[in-house]
Amino acid sequence: MANIDISVVIPVYNSEECLEELAKRLTEVLEKTGLTYEIILVNDGSADNSWGKITDLCEIHSTVKGIKLRKNFGQDNAIIAGLNYATGASIIIMDDDLQHDPADIPALLDGLEQGYDVCYARFSIKKQTWFKNFGSWFNDKVANIVLKKPKGVYLSPYKAVKREVIDEIIKYDGPYPYVDGLLFRVTANITQVPVMHHERFAGKGNYNLRKSITVWLKLATNFSVFPLRIATYVGFLASCIGFLLAIFFIIQHFVVEGAPAGWASTIVSVLFLGGIQLISIGIIGEYLGRLFLQHSEAPQFVVENVVEK
Structure with missing residues (x-):
């Protein structure tokens, strides 16, 4: 296993217009840390030219690794795929549309340095549709009951996780993984840091009612009766x-x-x-x-x- 300090795992779906800027900003931030790093882009059956963009970025940056899935398996499945290839001592999980600012990565890593296993990004205001906000709110309330999640902790898709925790959650081999649920199964040593949520850099979001229901079913039926x-x-x-x-x-x-x-x-x-x-x-x-x-x-x-x- 390579001696990497930071792995950034990003599921990619129909975001070809965001990827070049995403890789640029990530590289700028991670270079300043002075740590070794890798950026893992997992193409989850995109219908656009996302995979072409990923292969181009791999040719330009030695720190970028592209993984192509044979079909669209879903966001959490794509994340698990990336985690299986990640070699870093600390792993950052984030979205592909730059609503998660790479500049906040050092703050997330500081949370791990303080001794926590997981550090979530907490958004005071989320710049997304009311429907997606409602879905996030409802999922948070369900997680309070099903996962026994502390009410003050927001289940953000932007987070930093220690290597030891990742090694445990990738042992799960079921077809319907839910990353946050698996994290709460492994550890309760969790913190969060306040960060800004940004507008999508380009293109349209891929969130819809079907995906919202899928997330809720994973949470409700995989981790509780x-x-x-x-x-x-x-x-x-x-x-x-x-x-x-x-x-x-x-x-x-x-x-x-x-x-x-x-x-x-x-x-x-x-x-x-x-x-x-x-x-x-x-x-x-x-x-x-x-x-x-x-x-x-x-x-x-x-x-x-x-x-x-």
């Missing part, structure tokens, strides 16, 4: 409501003239209970599906090519 417990509680509550309604209709039949409106109450009950049953079955199916894929050895990622100077 909490959703199953919710389904149990809701099922119990629905049973109680059904029992009370049955008593109400019986009393109404004997006390009030005329029988209760049968079709309306029946349809409401069927829709209510049927919806709960379908949600519960879906949650159970999500768990079973993930178990099936893990035991069938579905890959986290498949590397097509690795390029470096």
Whole structure:
């Protein structure tokens, strides 16, 4: 293993317009540290010319390594792929669009120097769409319950992690990795530093509703049985409501003239209970599906090519 001080791992998806400036700023910052470093760009099945840009950067910079995945596996899978190739004593994980300023890397590394295993970047104001902000907020609330995350810690995609922690989390071989969840499984020795969040340098963001739901499902079903417990509680509550309604209709039949409106109450009950049953079955199916894929050895990622100077 090479004697590298810092590895910067960046998942890349449809960001060809950002990569040249990203490599330039990273190089400027990392050169000033006086430490040895490598920049690992993981192309996660981009539809644009991101891989062409990465190969060009590898020819220019001896410190840049390009990894091409055979298809789009997802952000966390791409990060895990990069971590498997990282050799640094400290690892920086960041996005590819320069909303994470490379100039903040020394502050993150200082957090590790103070003895912490993980140092998150905390953004007071995030310059992104309201929908993405809402998704981040909701995911944070779920993490408080599922991961027992301290409420003051923000799960930022921009962070610094010690080598020993990385060595532990890459042991996870399931097909649905969630990096922050794995970090909290390994250590509670975590801090954060305040930094600025910036506008995307170029192009359009790739965040959408499907990705938001995917992140939530990874968090909820990979690290907790909490959703199953919710389904149990809701099922119990629905049973109680059904029992009370049955008593109400019986009393109404004997006390009030005329029988209760049968079709309306029946349809409401069927829709209510049927919806709960379908949600519960879906949650159970999500768990079973993930178990099936893990035991069938579905890959986290498949590397097509690795390029470096």
